[in-house]
Amino acid sequence: MMASDDSNSNLPKARIILQQCLSAKLQVQPRTEEQEAQFVEINRGLVVYVCFMKGATSDTVDKMVKAAMNARLSSLDDGTSKLVSILDLPGEVIIIPQATLGGNLKGKMMQYHRNISKEEGLDLYTSFVRQCQDLLEQSNKTKEQHKQVKYGTYGNRQVFSMVTNGPFSHYLEF
Amino acid sequence: MMASDDSNSNLPKARIILQQCLSAKLQVQPRTEEQEAQFVEINRGLVVYVCFMKGATSDTVDKMVKAAMNARLSSLDDGTSKLVSILDLPGEVIIIPQATLGGNLKGKMMQYHRNISKEEGLDLYTSFVRQCQDLLEQSNKTKEQHKQVKYGTYGNRQVFSMVTNGPFSHYLEF
Numbered sequence: 001m002m003a004s005d006d007s008n009s010n011l012p013k014a015r016i017i018l019q020q021c022l023s024a025k026l027q028v029q030p031r032t033e034e035q036e037a038q039f040v041e042i043n044r045g046l047v048v049y050v051c052f053m054k055g056a057t058s059d060t061v062d063k064m065v066k067a068a069m070n071a072r073l074s075s076l077d078d079g080t081s082k083l084v085s086i087l088d089l090p091g092e093v094i095i096i097p098q099a100t101l102g103g104n105l106k107g108k109m110m111q112y113h114r115n116i117s118k119e120e121g122l123d124l125y126t127s128f129v130r131q132c133q134d135l136l137e138q139s140n141k142t143k144e145q146h147k148q149v150k151y152g153t154y155g156n157r158q159v160f161s162m163v164t165n166g167p168f169s170h171y172l173e174f
Numbered sequence: 175m176m177a178s179d180d181s182n183s184n185l186p187k188a189r190i191i192l193q194q195c196l197s198a199k200l201q202v203q204p205r206t207e208e209q210e211a212q213f214v215e216i217n218r219g220l221v222v223y224v225c226f227m228k229g230a231t232s233d234t235v236d237k238m239v240k241a242a243m244n245a246r247l248s249s250l251d252d253g254t255s256k257l258v259s260i261l262d263l264p265g266e267v268i269i270i271p272q273a274t275l276g277g278n279l280k281g282k283m284m285q286y287h288r289n290i291s292k293e294e295g296l297d298l299y300t301s302f303v304r305q306c307q308d309l310l311e312q313s314n315k316t317k318e319q320h321k322q323v324k325y326g327t328y329g330n331r332q333v334f335s336m337v338t339n340g341p342f343s344h345y346l347e348f
Contacts, residue, residue, distance in 0.1 A: 015345060017191060049343050070282050085282065100342045108244050108259065110344060161337040168274045169223050170284060171189060171345060 011114065012173035013056040014064055014124075015101045017049040018073060019167040024094045026152050027159035037159075040150035045092035046074070047162060048132075051101035052116045052124045060174050061124050065131040067172055069093075090141040093132055095151040096158050097125050122154045185288065186347035187230040188238055188298075189275045191223040192247060193341035198268045200326050201333035211333075214324035219266035220248070221336060222306075225275035226290045226298045234348050235298050239305040241346055243267075264315035267306055269325040270332050271299050296328045 024047055029038035048068050052060075072083040074091060086093060099121070103110035116124070133149045136142045152158050198221055203212035222242050226234075246257040248265060260267060273295070277284035290298070307323045310316045326332050 017343060017345070049341075067279055071279055071284065072282050073284065096341075098341070098343050100344055103344050105241055105245055105344075105346055108246050110245065110247065157340040159339055160341055161335075163335040165333055166331040167223075167270075167272070167334055169191060169272050170274055170277050170279075171191070172279055 011053070011055070013053050013060045014174040015051045015053070016064060016068060016172040016174075017047075017098075017101065018068060018071070018170045018172070019047040019049075019162070019164065020074060021045060021047050021094075021162045021164050021167070024160070024162040026094055026096060026150065028151075028153045028156070030156070030159075040094070040152075042092035042094045042148070042150050044089070045094065045147070046086040047167075048093060048095045049098040049101060050095060050125065050128060051098050052121045053102045053114045054116055056116055056120075056124055056174075058124070058127060061127050061131065063174050064172075065128060065135065067174075069132060069135045071170070071172075073168065073170060087135065087139040087142055090139065090145055090147050092147045093136065093149045095129055095132065095149065096160060097121075097152050097154045098158065118155060125154050185227070185229070187227050187234045188348040189225045189227070190238060190242060190346040190348075191221075191272075191275065192242060192245070192344045192346065193221040193223075193336070193338065194248060195219060195221050195268075195336045195338050195341070198334070198336040200268055200270060200324065202325075202327045202330070204330070204333075214268070214326075216266035216268045216322070216324050218263070219268065219321070220260040221341075222267060222269045223272040223275060224269060224299065224302060225272050226295045227276045227288045228290055230290055230294075230298055230348075232298070232301060235301050235305065237348050238346075239302060239309065241348075243306060243309045245344070245346075247342065247344060261309065261313040261316055264313065264319055264321050266321045267310065267323045269303055269306065269323065270334060271295075271326050271328045272332065292329060299328045 031037040074089045102115040205211040276289040
C-alpha cells in the first residue's frame with residue numbers, strides 16, 4: 001500500500017518538450033465551409049509541446065512556466081557557445097497542446113490512463129499560456145522587439161510545420 | 175548505499191521522442207568550401223529523436239528498436255481511428271541523434287552528466303539505425319513500396335525541418 005502511494009507520487013504530473021526553431025506555423029482552426037483554416041506563426045524562438053497528467057495543479061503550471069521561459073537553451077549565434085533564455089534571446093514562443101505526450105507504451109499500444117480530464121487540462125493549459133504571455137510582456141527585451149506568444153487550440157489536431165537550425169530537443173517532467 | 179543503487183537502476187538509459195510527419199528534411203553534412211550541404215528527406219512517416227544515457231547497452235537498443243518500429247501510432251487516414259505501426263502504414267523513418275534529450279534542468283541550466291560517452295553513443299546509434307533498416311527491409315509492405323530509413327550524422331548539428339498533419343508526439347524511456 002505504502003509502496004504504491006510512494007511510486008504514484010513520483011509519477012510525472014506534466015511533460016514538456018522544448019525545441020529551438022527558426023520559424024514555425026501551427027493551425028489553430030481547421031477549414032470549414034465558411035472560412036479557410038486559420039494559422040499562427042513565429043520566427044526564431046521556442047516550440048513548447050505541453051501535456052498535463054493526473055495530479056497536475058496550478059503549482060505544477062507555475063514550475064513549468066518558470067522552467068520553459070527561463071531555461072538557458074537558446075544560442076546567441078554570436079560565435080560563442082553562450083546560451084540564454086528565450087526572454088533574453090529575445091525570441092518568440094509557440095505553445096502546442098500535446099495530449100499524446102502523456103502516453104505510456106504497453107506492448108504495441110499507447111495507453112493514456114494518466115492523462116488529466118479535458119476540462120482540467122484546458123484550465124491548466126489556459127493558465128500556462130497566460131503566464132508565458134505575462135512573462136514575455138514584462139520582459140524589456142521581448143517587449144521592445146514585439147516578441148509574442150502564439151498557441152494552439154486545446155483539443156484540436158495540431159497541424160504543425162517547423163524549420164530549425166538544430167532543434168536541440170529537451171525533455172522536462174514535473 | 176543500497177538506496178542509491180536502486181534509484182540509479184531506475185534512471186533512464188535512453189530516451190526517444192516519436193513524431194508523425196508528412197515530410198521531413200535533415201542535414202547530414204554541413205556545407206564546406208568544396209561542396210554544398212548534404213540532406214536526406216522522407217515523405218509520410220516517423221521522426222525518431224534518440225538519445226543514449228549512461229548504462230545503455232545493446233539490450234537497450236533492441237528494446238528501443240522494437241518499440242519505435244512496432245508501436246501503433248500512425249493513422250491510416252481511412253476515416254477510421256485505427257492506428258498501425260510505421261511498418262504496417264507503411265511509412266518512412268528519419269532518425270535524429272539528439273544528445274540534448276539527455277539533459278536534466280538544474281536551476282536555469284541544463285546538465286548532461288548522465289549522457290553516454292561519444293564513442294559508446296556512436297556504437298549504440300549505429301546499431302539502432304542498422305536494426306531499424308533491417309526491420310524495414312524485412313517487412314513486405316515497406317519493401318514493396320520502397321520505404322527507407324534515413325538518419326542524421328552522429329555528433330553533428332541536426333539542421334532539420336518538418337511538415338506534419340499533427341505530430342502526435344510520444345515520449346519513451348528505456
